[in-house]
Amino acid sequence: MEEKKLCGKRYPHLFSPLRVGNVKMKNRIICAPTSPSMIDLNGHFTPEMTAYLEEKAKGGAGVVTYGEAIVHSATGKSHNKQLQLDAFGVRQGMTEAARLIHNAGSYANIQLSHGGMYGGLASVGGDVDKENIAYGPSDFEMPQGHVTEMPRELIYEIIESYGKAAKLCKETGFDMVQVHAAHGWLFSQFLSPVFNQRADEFGGSLENRARFFMLSLDAVRNAVGPLFPIEARISGDDFTDRGLGMDDCVKVAEMIDDKVDLINVSCGNHEDPDMFCRTHPSAFYKRGVNVYLAAEVKKHVKTPVACVGSLNDPAQMEEIIASGMADVVELGRASLADPYLPQKAYNDEADDITPCLRCYECFGATGELEMVKCAVNPIMGEQLQARYKRPLPEKKKKVLIVGGGPAGMEAAITTARRGHQVTLVEKTEKLGGNLHAAGAAYFKEDVQKLIKVLSSRVKKAGVKVILNTEVTTDYIKTFHPDALMVAIGSEELRPPIKGLDSDHVVMAIEAELHPEKLGQKVAIVGGGLVGAEGAVGFKHEGKECVIIETKSEIAEEVNSFYRGGLMVEVEKSAACYLNTKVKEILSTGVLCEKDGEDIIIEADTVVCALGFKSPFEKVDALTDCVDEYYILGDCRKVGKIYDAINTGYYTGLRV
DSSP states (O other): OOOOOOTTTTSTTTTSOEEETTEEESSSEEEEEEOOSOBOTTSOBOHHHHHHHHHHHHTTOSEEEEEEEESOHHHHOSSSSSEETTSTTOHHHHHHHHHHHHHTTOEEEEEEEOOGGGSSSSOTTOOTTOOOOEEESSOEEETTEEEEEOOHHHHHHHHHHHHHHHHHHHHTTOSEEEEEOOBTSHHHHHHOTTTOOOOSTTSSSHHHHTHHHHHHHHHHHHHHOSSSOEEEEEESOOOSTTSOOHHHHHHHHHHHTTTOSEEEEEOSBTTSHHHHHHHTTOTTSOTTTTHHHHHHHHTTOSSOEEEOSSOOOHHHHHHHHHTTSOSEEEESTHHHHOTTHHHHHHTTOGGGOOOOOOOOHHHHHHHHHSSOOOSSOTTTTOHHHHTSOOOOOSSOOEEEEEOOSHHHHHHHHHHHHTTOEEEEEOSSSSTTTTHHHHTOSTTOHHHHHHHHHHHHHHHHTTOEEEOSOOOOHHHHHHHOOSEEEEOOOOEEOOOOOBTTTSTTEEEHHHHHHOGGGSOSEEEEEOOSHHHHHHHHHHHHTTOEEEEEOSSSSSSTTSOHHHHHHHHHHHHHHEEEEOSEEEEEEETTEEEEEETTEEEEEEOSEEEEOOOEEOOHHHHHHHHTTOSSEEEOGGGTSOOOHHHHHHHHHHHHHHO
């Protein structure tokens, strides 16, 4: 007998309605403001951007928010690909976005923003070839250039622009607006005693420093009317020297209590590299690390309060709401990894939620590629194309997939869902491939969750799984598949270093899976991502670690967002020898050359973390057995989890 689904009853507080102004949210989940760079150079929404927002609404969130809509583009743009609310022709895309969100069953929200002193200077993805005057609260020198004190007449012009922008948002169909006063943007700068050294009515006391923000909220209210919901995003703590602490942030919340309908409490300054990984919590922080800030604000205001902080688990969200820490949870990256998280939680399918890995693949793509993608969601950024479903194949094929890592599992799921007869063969005792090593460290539990989710989907898709079996050419010939997919992963590099075959040398994957095999003093040869994360994990296991790297940087191939948090941990976990060449593995450690001199780095165990290679010979031997074959994952080209999931999914669609 099939078990009856609870349909929201497992998380009754999370799925209780909430009235915010004239909006009645169907649940307590808001897709937090995100702003991937799918904006054209005129400052308009692209079709890709509207499809991105539509997908989130389809997933069941009560409200979907677009982030960083600039109210005064002449002074407020922090980079080129931002929605400009004062741009000619912007209405069409905004109206389409609001309609799509509504048609999918959610309310549409939009964040009103201004970059302040980051507008005009080379900033996050900024235009380095063209600089305008950067206006901030006071004259200030930044690495990017000089900040000019914002004239009073410009302050009042921007206040007026907030009202005009809010009116536009209401007219184009948006149901709410959020005024951004956190993360180091304009109002956050004016609130900060660090950046605001003015001597007029906009500087000095906290009340004066908040005046710009208060007047702008008044302008927004006058523009949208008394019942239209206004959300304000504020900090609960700046976490900077001489910046706003929690007590001052609470006072700001009290000031706006009668002016807004929802208070969103975040923290920090995402322009600060040292702060970014707290503002957008990395894997090195616990889930919900910033929720306590919202809880403190909630004690002092009557307005509903929303919290943020890399939330991904509906059970944790339920506890937050049920305990009274916050009234609403806002999900950023979690809604990229799985836009259908709300729907799955409501349908009692939380075990099928794709976990966000907090790898910052999304931020990296936005900054570098002016698009959005997700390591674990192959449709992210491709929603426009995904609207048009590929027809199911006329012929049902017998498909053999070799390798049960992420590429093989994703391919098996997708191919089976298309109606094919799929057999997945894995040479080890369990599915997951190198995800097991990647998820072994204490801060990688999300990767372990991903293995469980993918394994469960493989089973539900009806895939036949054969373990402890290595596929050979004879196996393929006997199986006689209509189509073959080869996803056998990569092999660790073993360069011709003297002594590398010694008993006290352990390859990186083995070391990650079995840190108990390591001695007390561990020398890691190779300072890429694997070596760097290995050092952090081994330190947690009580080991003394050293990283030896030939290049001048540790983990230089890693996107800057993840690297920022990683390097903080690496510096606490290991001594790093850069620009250092390994000459020989000795019984007592590693003989190296640095600055033209030989040095010996003592170690009980040497971990080889020098990268991976695709096993092309094995791949060619297997694929030569059939006419229809596909090569995916690391055996095609060594890459990241994103590459494995992406090639697995889209290969499955082609069969």
